[in-house]
Amino acid sequence: MTAHIAETEAIDGSPHPAPRVESEVGPLRTVLLHRPGNELKRLTPRNNDQLLFDGVPWLARAQEEHDAFAEVLTSRGAEVLLLSDLLEEALTDQRARIAGIRSAVNERRLGIDLADALRSHLSTLAPEPLAQALMTGMTFEELPAAEGASLVRKMHHPIDFAVDPLPNLLFTRDSSVWVGDRVAITSLALPARDRETALTDLIYAYHSRFRKTGRAYGAHSAPVEGGDVLLLAPGVLAIGVGERTTPAGAESFARSALADGLAHTVLAVPIVQERATMHLDTVCTMVDRDAVVMYPAVRNTLSAFPVRADGSGGVVVDGPVPFLEAAAEAMGIDRLRVIDTGLDPVTAEREQWDDGNNTLAVAPGLVVAYERNVETNARLEDAGVEVLRISGSELGSGRGGPRCMSCPIDRAALV
Numbered sequence: 142m143t144a145h146i147a148e149t150e151a152i153d154g155s156p157h158p159a160p161r162v163e164s165e166v167g168p169l170r171t172v173l174l175h176r177p178g179n180e181l182k183r184l185t186p187r188n189n190d191q192l193l194f195d196g197v198p199w200l201a202r203a204q205e206e207h208d209a210f211a212e213v214l215t216s217r218g219a220e221v222l223l224l225s226d227l228l229e230e231a232l233t234d235q236r237a238r239i240a241g242i243r244s245a246v247n248e249r250r251l252g253i254d255l256a257d258a259l260r261s262h263l264s265t266l267a268p269e270p271l272a273q274a275l276m277t278g279m280t281f282e283e284l285p286a287a288e289g290a291s292l293v294r295k296m297h298h299p300i301d302f303a304v305d306p307l308p309n310l311l312f313t314r315d316s317s318v319w320v321g322d323r324v325a326i327t328s329l330a331l332p333a334r335d336r337e338t339a340l341t342d343l344i345y346a347y348h349s350r351f352r353k354t355g356r357a358y359g360a361h362s363a364p365v366e367g368g369d370v371l372l373l374a375p376g377v378l379a380i381g382v383g384e385r386t387t388p389a390g391a392e393s394f395a396r397s398a399l400a401d402g403l404a405h406t407v408l409a410v411p412i413v414q415e416r417a418t419m420h421l422d423t424v425c426t427m428v429d430r431d432a433v434v435m436y437p438a439v440r441n442t443l444s445a446f447p448v449r450a451d452g453s454g455g456v457v458v459d460g461p462v463p464f465l466e467a468a469a470e471a472m473g474i475d476r477l478r479v480i481d482t483g484l485d486p487v488t489a490e491r492e493q494w495d496d497g498n499n500t501l502a503v504a505p506g507l508v509v510a511y512e513r514n515v516e517t518n519a520r521l522e523d524a525g526v527e528v529l530r531i532s533g534s535e536l537g538s539g540r541g542g543p544r545c546m547s548c549p550i551d552r553a554a555l556v
């Protein structure tokens with residue numbers, strides 16, 4: 142592993158030690174969340190499928206649930222950073238403003254004249270309303286009155302989106318991933334989420350706290366989503382390949398992590414390409430340094446293609462081999478303990494759907510989980526894992542649990 146020692150500086154000038162994340166379970170020190178905002182109010186029964194929600198959440202309750210989630214993390218000693226705060230602070234930099242506005246103005250949709258008018262309007266906004274516009278999007282009726290006639294404006298319905306909203310910002314896990322002391326801006330597979338990475342990119346590029354942070358993965362475009370990337374142990378990554386992350390994305394990410402010395406082994410793990418298993422972290426998350434909670438339906442079939450550096454700038458790909466064995470071997474442990482979701486196949490299927498597998502470790506053997514997954518949580522406790530329960534009746538309508546809703550930026554090393 143490269144030992145890159147960088148001092149980062151907070152926006153208020155106070156020093157922060159250089160952040161790093163080398164595991165899924167090291168004590169959580171800093172985490173990025175997004176408190177859901179008005180972007181959720183854009184969801185309707187007509188657009189929720191396309192915007193990747195399974196319902197139309199109640200914003201006020203979703204915010205209460207999210208506040209409680211953040212409070213659990215804070216009470217366990219983690220510093221919670223909110224994406225909207227970082228975005229607003231980053232947008233005090235003119236270069237960030239240009240990048241944000243460029244990502245939001247879609248000339249193909251708006252035509253040249255309306256695009257110009259929108260660009261001019263957005264560039265007059267202060268950081269806070271600009272951040273809001275970038276996250277919440279804009280409808281045609283919310284656009285400023287353009288000079289002259291606009292066929293585009295006339296022919297669109299007033300509530301069509303001129304700038305798409307980003308309701309899935311809630312799932313901060315997917316749009317950036319920390320590996321060691323570097324941050325990777327991912328490449329999201331679906332149009333509904335595409336623009337999220339423009340925001341994480343500008344935050345990490347221009348927020349003063351992250352000015353010295355190095356990048357992993359570079360400017361690759363093959364899809365890789367953070368929910369597919371698990372840091373099984375220092376130097377050992379697993380990358381799910383399925384509905385979102387593609388084989389090309391996994392290969393690029395693996396090559397880049399190996400070349401940068403951020404990993405010695407990357408396990409590419411095929412998962413079924415369907416919504417219920419959209420990311421590897423929907424079927425498996427780590428709950429202790431040697432234990433995972435896993436959907437039993439995949440336990441015996443999950444396989445892996447181990448990818449390692451060949452010592453001369455290339456990679457060697459092996460497999461497929463059984464995932465659990467390959468993981469234990471790469472992690473240097475005898476075996477990876479497996480705690481099953483649910484009780485019986487039907488309960489397991491229900492609790493997997495409701496993110497029973499999607500736990501967030503705050504420390505080894507201490508995880509945050511949705512309270513509704515009663516059987517899975519009981520199994521975790523039987524296995525000696527402490528469970529901090531949160532409610533997620535509204536948050537869960539986007540199909541994501543505590544791991545999906547969090548991007549760890551700094552975890553203490555495992556000792």
Ligand SMILES: NC(=O)NCCC[C@H](N)C(=O)O
Nearest residue numbers: 193312368420539540541545
């Ligand atoms: N890591 C995750 O599994 N994230 C959940 C993402 C849910 C979001 N509605 C999506 O479909 O992308």
